[in-house]
Amino acid sequence: MNRFVKLTNFELSRFMKLYLVLVALTIIVQMAGVIVTANSYMAEANKMIFEEGLLSQAQFIEQYGPMSFLNVVHSLWFMGPIAFCAAALLFYIFMIWYRDWFGKNTFIYRLLMLPTARLNVYLAKAVSIVLMVLGLVSVQLIILPLENSVLKWLVPIDFRADMTVGQIVNLDNYLSILIxxxxxxxxxxxxxxxxxxxxxxxxxxxxxxxxxxxxxxxxxxxxxxxxxxxxxxxxxxxxxxxxxxxxxxxxxxxxxxxxxxxxxxxxxxxxxxxxxxx
The missing domain is CATH 1.10.8 (Helicase, Ruva Protein; domain 3)
Incomplete structure (x- = not known):
């Protein structure tokens, strides 16, 4: 068991730098998406209501709907980083084996000569993939409330429909699978x-x-x-x-x-x- 844990930790450490880049990318792009989406909505509201006077506030909300966090979730700003991280981990499923075969000095043979069951090598690689997925999901759970708070800060209460994190997850098909x-x-x-x-x-x-x-x-x-x-x-x-x-x-x-x-x-x-x- 101790060797299996060491193998899993070793596999995680080999991908950690790129993994942290994925985490940072997700946080930065999604937070930027909240700001851009909220500002775009408010800019449209200001244009239609205050500058051109074409609609009243009630008419604007009736026509365009109130701003909610689902507007952010359904944008490329939010789902793009998730899709990119999924693609990166899918690619890593292949790389986690092939880099050991084609890397310097065919590292796979050194792994297989370790004094432990070879199945542990297989399981350590598989578990490391699962742990990285769970780690990214945990990051998403942490930043969702923060992003929701930023949206509330940028959009006045009269123009938004507030949602809890649970409601956001339940109302989006992809998030309900991830979380x-x-x-x-x-x-x-x-x-x-x-x-x-x-x-x-x-x-x-x-x-x-x-x-x-x-x-x-x-x-x-x-x-x-x-x-x-x-x-x-x-x-x-x-x-x-x-x-x-x-x-x-x-x-x-x-x-x-x-x-x-x-x-x-x-x-x-x-x-x-x-x-x-x-």
Whole structure:
């Protein structure tokens, strides 16, 4: 266990500088987005009401709606950094393995020669990805109230519709996935994320184990995993009558998810111990 913790800490430290850049980028761009969006709204209100006198305050609010934090959330200023961080972590899922193979002195062989189970190397890389995702979500939770306060400071109360952080998260589909409101949702969403990481990791190890043939096998393995997970949905689409209730379908999806995750971990362990030699 101690070696696993050290391996996880090592993987986190290797990406920490770029990770802190992602955190800073998210904070700076989103905060700038709050300011720009709020000022743009108030500039339009001042133009229509006070400068041109085309609308009264009540007419402006009725026509354009009050300013709320959802205006910020639905802008590129807010969702752009989140999408960029997601893309960066997705890229890192590949880089976390390939840099060890193609980096100086093929560092992967030094990792695999450590006096610990090779599965720990696999799990340390997977857990580090999950921890980085949770870290970015935690940062988002911390800065949301601050951004909400800045909006209230910039927009007079007569022009805004105040919302709590909980309301903001509940009313946006993407945020409600990133920040689940119940423990069950947290387990389902992030369990699915860990499953996806394990499938991609195993596909990468298949490619490393079998060379050019491994590319086809890795893609095939990923496709098979996706088909297994969406098989209940395919059954709903193609069957005239579907015999399972929604909760039963959910239970089946959970079971299939566990099957795919355990299968990926087992396959990854097998490839690391039997196919990749040092």
């Amino acid at each position: 689940p409101q119940t423990f069950t949702e947290f387990i389902l969403y992030y369990g699915a994320g860990f499953m996806a990481v394990s499938v991609l990791f195993t596909a990468l190890l298949i490619e490393r184990s079998f060379g050019w043939k491994g590319i086809v096998l890795g893609i095939g393995y990923t496709a098979l995993s996706v088909i297994i997970m969406i098989s209940p949905l395919l059954a709903i689409a193609f069957m005239d009558h579907y015999y399972l209730y929604p909760l039963e379908t959910l239970g089946m999806e959970i079971g299939l998810g566990l099957l795919v995750t355990v299968g990926s971990l087992w396959m990854g362990h097998y490839l690391l111990t039997r196919k990749i030699t040092v």
